[in-house]
Amino acid sequence: MAANQGTASPPIQQNIIEHPTSTGLDSRKLAMWCFLASDCMFFGSLITAYLVSHNRAAVPPYPQGFFDIPFTSVSAFVLLMSSVAMVLALSGIQKGNMRRFRIWIVSTGLLGLIFLGGQIYEFTEFHHEGLGLDTNLFGSSFYTLTGFHGAHVTVGVIWLFSLFFASFRAPLVTKEKALNVEIAGLYWHFVDIVWIIIFAVVYLIQAG
């Protein structure tokens, strides 16, 4: 990093009272990346706890053959598609096309809600099949891991709908403040990526 004394800093956007940063990256975006690094360790620890616990169930049901892979594949697909919608919402706001932004941000949120609905359905089904949080180690570790992921999705959905409603109050979500959407997008994509890992580790590898 050379002395940025002489180099031109990015022009200060009108009326946005932020000092230019040393890296040129917005501080909030950097903070979100730091948070995601931390969240990697969070999910890393949870996934590890699942991996070392799920096969130690003392009583049935056991994980082998327990999952409904086609069903969860569909909900995983839904969540992945929500990332596409998120990208389109961001591109909408960056181009100042509020209508496109609103359509796609709501779509993202709704796809997230469908995923959550699928998870609630799945949890209920598993519960009927006799798998509770306190049944065995498989139940404890499965619900804890996927439950925390679901909690992340829930926070994301609330965030997305907040952005949608905020876009009707001009100063809050605008083309100039597309960064607010971009940061939510970082979080949303991260939560999706974590699901790809969980889906692979918990569902697919188990099925194989």
Next chain:
Amino acid sequence: MATQVTTAGQVVSTEQFAYPKGIWSWLTTVDHKRIGVLYLFTSLTFFLIGGIEALLIRLQLASPNNSFVSADTYNQLFTMHGTTMIFLAVMPLSAAFFNLLVPLMIGARDVAFPRLNAFSYWVFLFGAILINLGWLHGSAPDAGWFAYANLTSSQYSAGQGVDYWVVGVQVLGLSSLASAFNFLVTIINMRAPGMTMMRMPVFIWMTLIVAVLIVMAFPALTVGVTLLMFDRWFDTLFFVPEANGQPLLWQHLFWVFGHPEVYILILPAMGIVSEVLPTFSKKPLFGYTAVVFAGVGIAALGFSVWAHHMFTVGMGPVPNSVFSIATMLIALPTGIKIFNWIGTMWGGDLKFSTPMLMSIGFVSMFIIGGLSGVMHASPPVDSQQQDSYFVVAHFHYVLFGGSIFGLFAGIYYWWPKFFGRLLNEGLGKAQFWLMLIGFNATFFPMHWLGVIGMPRRIYTYEEGLNWDFWNLFTTIGAFVIALAITVFLINAISSFRKEKGAPDDPWDGATLEWATSSPPAPYNFEKVPVVNSNIPLWVEKYPEVYGHEPDFRDMAAPPAEEQETVEHGIEDHHHDDHIHMPNASYWPLVVALGLLLGFAGFIFTFVLTFIGAAVLFVGVYGWALEPAFGEPDHIY
């Protein structure tokens, strides 16, 4: 100075930036210096509480078959002593220095997220209160600071003691994480023009490394404690052996956090010492680059050594060897630092003021603690020392002999900067010598006690084991430390009875904070400085020694009548003339309160959790919708 002259020549009133007064201004402050002061006094308070707990422990152990406290109370005392000193004294004391110094040292007006900073403090305070509530309830946490499963399961810890620990540690973890995100971003993104990474003061480097460690290590603790919470409240089976659960999983998760935590505790003190030694040796730090990369090396290796806390649990020879080698490797970067500190003093023009004495105390005591650390890096040796007083001696040499001496060096060094008053040198030296003698009298005999077989965490012992004399000796030593701390308190309190009048730069420092007034104005620097060196003030003050480059101030001809250290004269390239300071805000307090209620609900009643969640929800929206800076935040 009520008015200052800007480069443009107009006279601006600094009155509008005077510190507001009153309790409300402290509850809503987002000023990093005020938050730092809050951290400082809160952590010193808990340092005293933790110290009193230690004295009670020592009174109980002063003689064999003593019944000064019951076994049960003793368990609570050592658990809370460890927890308090680590989470409520040393970590927040380091955080106090991060808050006070980071923006000043990098030439910024505040941290990147001032409200998040206030939030970190309030969450810390509430977590500290939560964890100590058990005392009022008559059942403080009693399962040791590392709360080994399954001692902490509902079966073996049916009382509420462990609940307070679980909930309190969870809340404190959130505070540490929030503050780590903030300082990481601040250091990466808010540096003054010209302050490249390799021109940052070493203290800033260590802060950056600690922030990375917190960001990467605390989630493991969060997960571990979450699993424990679930085991206790929702009957999950993670640590229940009867259901094939694995208590060992707790140890792994805890120490994956716990060992980096050790460096989280020591690196800030290393940073402080790396600032103090050069100042009082009148020499720049010897091997700046090596010290920085040694710090990075310690942090990186710190993630690959956690299982050396678990050599005796039966992991087998291969993991034991791997973790043993990794642990011994840590001696390399640590040794590099020690040689660099000695090299800094070598041939220097040494001045033995209190901060310098404390720093030398740090280096020498830390060497002893480091050496005993290398000893039990070896699994066979460790199996002899595990759970004995030898280990207690070791970690007190690094945490007290290291961190506490280093932090006191920092307190004496920067006290005049933030309170405008110097601490008394005579009392400071008295404190240093009492503390050095008391510290060694307390902890050195513990090596011996451990080697002759005294285990940790026993509330009493039989006569005739040859432990009597050294235990009594140790207890006397502990009271000498207490005397030293009393001397410090007298010094601190009497400093506030003096008139403000400390010079801006009492020690002839090299870093940017000494270019501000004592105490600094709310906005720190009237003009953001431009930096060309990692010792910017020395380059300016001693151009004949440190080169002839115009330094961090571009020297736009300061008016002759102004004193030397006046805050202006910098070419103002892209900053406009206005100083934008963040608004005071009560939302951080509201959100922190929501967290407190939410977590307290786990102990008391879940109704509280729902109320807390509602407060949290309202708080987050209030925070998000409130403009952070002084002017209305409108675009159109």
